[in-house]
Amino acid sequence: MNTRILTTLGFDKVKQLLITYIVTAQGAEEVEQLVPVSEASTIQSWLEETEDGLKVQRLRGGIPIPKLENIRPHMKRIEIGADLNGVELAQVGRVLSTTSEITRFFEDLQDSEIELTRLYNWIEQLVHLPELSRRLKESIDEDGRVTDEASPELKIIRQNIRRSEQTIREQLDGIVRGKNAKYLSDAIITMRNERYVIPVKQEYKGVFGGVVHDQSASGQTLFIEPKQIVESNNRLRQHQIAERNEIERILSELSAELVPYRNEILHNAYVIGKLDFINSKARLGKELRGIVPEISLENHIYFKQARHPLIDQDKVVANDIMIGKEYQAIVITGPNTGGKTITLKTLGLLQLMGQSGLPIPVGEESQMGIFEEVFADIGDEQSIEQSLSTFSSHMTNIVSVLDKVNERSLVLFDELGAGTDPQEGAALAISILDALGSKSAYVMATTHYPELKVYGYNRAGTINASMEFDVDTLSPTYRLLIGVPGRSNAFEISKRLGLDTTIISEAKQIMDGESQDLNEMIADLENRRKMAETEYLEVRHYVDEAENLYRDLKEAYSFFFDEREKEMAKARKKSNELVAQAQEEAEGIISDIRKMQLASGTQGGIKEHQLIDAKSKLTQLHQEETRLEKNKVLKRAKEQKQLKAGDEVIVDTYGQRGTLIRKINTHEWQVQLGILKMAVSEENMTPVAPLKEPTQRVTSIRSAESSHVPNQLDLRGKRYEEALAEVDQYLDAAILAGYPQVTIVHGKGTGALRTGITEYLKNHRSVKGFEFAPANQGGNGATIVKFG
Known part of the structure; x- marks a missing residue:
């Protein structure tokens, strides 16, 4: 497409708006290269990406992308064997950490079952380098400084530097705050030529000895390194040189570690730039209140x-x-x-x-x-x-x-x-x-x-x-x-501005007749348009009203249908009760008739087949009560019910009842089976209604808490005295709840807690017996207590 049209219509100004939302160098390149195209498939894919971006913007506030610099020159340099400095390595590290953050962000979107057309395809292209990312993160600060954790040697060297600086400062503090302070221009410690010095008045330059490193503009102050700290400054300087050499070694080592992954890192930066570009399109769309056509x-x-x-x-x-x-x-x-x-x-x-x-x-x-x-x-x-x-x-x-x-x-x-x-x-x-x-x-x-x-x-x-x-x-x-x-x-x-009507009339007469007729025709068209617009608005009002009525009627019909089914179910149930009662009475009558017939020994009475027919007719009066269960709408709603944490299920693989704890991924849940926690697929579980609380065997007043006593007590991590007090309260509550047995989880540890609980249970009057749990339920880390 011709480039002149882009300037004429202001497309370049739209790109300037777009680039204000860009945060990465790669994204800025995408905007600079953006031009209209005429291939339908390309336009469709671009618009789908924009639609995805608008959706993420609406649901999550946009894709979390930080400011990233252009790392293409860095990758080119390490390819030819050069070493990167700390700032450049920090920029590469930000690309790798951003890759991980964006991947986690989109995994969360997938877990939330948010459908996207194109963005998930871009995310699949990102390459994860967790070890390399971790190494860069722990070795280089955000500002490019090499950290103490980059190597053990660097940590020791910097400790020596800090000790040397502390020693020098203590020595100099003694000078500037002691009796020699009168020889100083100011009681401060400063640095010249990377060495600690003090400002000495020019006339007293021989008092401290040492080395003169600088003087003030007036010449009245000399910056002198006193002789007593020359050796300390020399040691500090040696440590600083060692630090610089170690930093150069670390930077060289980190640069070499990037070389095998330079193509993957570059592609990650390219994908992040694409996502930044899509993000900026979405933000522009939000600003313009725009849509994807x-x-x-x-x-x-x-x-x-x-x-x-x-x-x-x-x-x-x-x-x-x-x-x-x-x-x-x-x-x-x-x-x-x-x-x-x-x-x-x-x-x-x-x-x-x-x-x-x-x-x-x-x-x-x-x-x-x-x-x-x-x-x-x-x-x-x-x-x-x-x-x-x-x-x-x-x-x-x-x-x-x-x-x-x-x-x-x-x-x-x-x-x-x-x-x-x-x-x-x-x-x-x-x-x-x-x-x-x-x-x-x-x-x-x-x-x-x-x-x-x-x-x-x-x-x-x-x-x-x-x-x-x-x-x-x-x-x-x-x-x-x-x-x-x-x-x-x-x-x-x-x-309207007050021109004399006579002048206006003469002007109309002078005006060409055809033009006057045309203007009159246009005026008539405008009037007709306004009339049509008024009628349209009136009709639109009635259409909106009709739509609201239709919506209300639809909801009322749905409510009526549900209520009718409920009432019909009640009626069927009641009729079945009546029929059952009548059938029972009829059975008694028929039985009496049969007995009388057999006792009389005559065939002139009621025939057997007549009795059977009568009984069949009574049986046919029975009404099915399960029609509601076969309702397709309700059945489909039941199938679409979403599982949630806390629901109880039967794990088909083990035939055991368990409780859902949390969702691991799209198709798996973590399930609590007794004291065990395991991952189970949704295909291998069946939702069930919660069990009713065990009824109390003794008719006595129960506390409000007893109806919520769990059948297992977990004491792991508790102190000895606190654990025994909790066991005492728990056993009383479990006995009141009517439990035949409970489980106490004390862990294995040193065995002190387990021994203490065993001694306590031996002396408890309501404990019939106890034993360690089976191996698959915790072994000697848990004790099963049975009540008498």
Whole structure:
């Protein structure tokens, strides 16, 4: 796509907005290289990434990416054997740590079952280097300083440096605060040439001996290293040299460790830059209140409530812009300052943004097209250097456009044919529009010429439009009116400003009749449009009301259906009880009849098959009560029930009841089975209702806490006295709860706690017996207590 259009429509300014949200060097490169494309598959993938970014922005506030520098030069240097400094290694380390943080962030999104179209694919490309990341993190600070933990030798050297500096300071403190302070210019300790010195008055330079390292500008103060600390300074200097050598060795070693992974590190930085770019698109979309539009391969553009992205979103007037489906050319007429040029630029700029994968400030359900080229001739193109008039410059651009345009082109003309004789300009404008129409190009043009108003009516695939003007306030409303040509408001404005009506009447008579008729026709169209708009708003009100009524009725019907099923279930249950009672009575009657018949020994009474038929009829009166359980809606809702921590389940593999503790991943939970915790797949567990609390065997008053006594007491980590007191209280509560046995978990440890609990249980009057737990339930780390 031609680069001139990017500047003409302000696409470069949109990129400047976008780059303010970028935090990585790689992301900034992505923005710099961004241009509109015309491949549908590429645009679709870019828009899907933007949609994912907007979703993450909405749900999590965006992707957590810190500021990262460009590490490509660093990787190039270590490839040729150079060593990186501390700052450069810290920058590489930030890339590796950011890789881990972003991966954890998206794993959390996956655990939350948040669906994304493209971003998970990018995350899969990240390469984890945990050992290398850990090594850099513990060796290099954020500011590039090599830490004491980088090597044992460096730690010892820095300890020696600190001790030497402490010794020197103590010695110098004794000098500057003692009787010799009178020889000093100031009672301070400073440094010169990386050695500790004191400021001595020039006339007393021989008092302390030692070495003079510097003097003040006036020469009155000498910075002297006293002789008694020369040796200490020498030792400090040796330690500092050793520190520098060790740091160089560490930096060289760390640089060498990066070499085998330089390609992976570079790709990680590239992926993080992509994510930063997607993140910035989402943040721009939030700022513009934009969306990701649908793509129309037929180029049926429909931008609902479109707003220019470079105008304050709280002040810009939104307009519906449609082109391509019912018409391929729009001719906007009307006076200046009404917003015609902004409408042109809005259409073109939003299309460029969409073809660059950016969110655009339009309403939901908007759709964009895909154009191979977007051409525009907008603004004053007068060129002093080339001695070209405004008209000549416009014609030069138009000629260039006509040579390149095709059916996949969008052409935007501002003031088509302006700058020359009105009759000739109007004729040229009509011919140019016809030429573009013959090539099936998509066109939006603005003009002052009234002749083009008629053109919009007479040409197929072309429609008139105008910008609304409020005569009452004498100001434009900036609303686009498609289907209504613009008209001059000079007479109305003059009348409101107080011009004599006689003058206005004479002007109307002088005005060409056809133009007057045309303006009257336009005025009539505007009135009809306003009437239609009023009727539409009224109908819209009733439609909204009908939708609300329909929604309420739907909810009421669903409630009615549920209540009906409940009442029918109750009725069936009651009828079954009545039938069961009648059946029982009938069984007694039939039995009595059979006995009487057998006792009489005669065949003249009731026949056996008659008895069987009677009994069958009574049985058929029974109603099924399980219809509600077979309700597909309820069954589907039951299947979709989500497990949560604290639910009780049967683990099918072991046939044991357990309690869910936490979700490990998408399909596995950690389950508490007795004293054991294990990972179990959701496929191998069945949700069950919680067990009822054990009923009390003795009719006595129970405390409110007894109904919540667990069947296991965990004493691990408790002190001896605290544990025995807790055992005493727990056993009393378990006995009151009616438990036949409980488990006390004391751990193995030194065995002191286990021995103490064993002695206590021997002397407890309610303990029938006790033994260590089986091996698979803790062995001698737990004791099972049985009550008598």
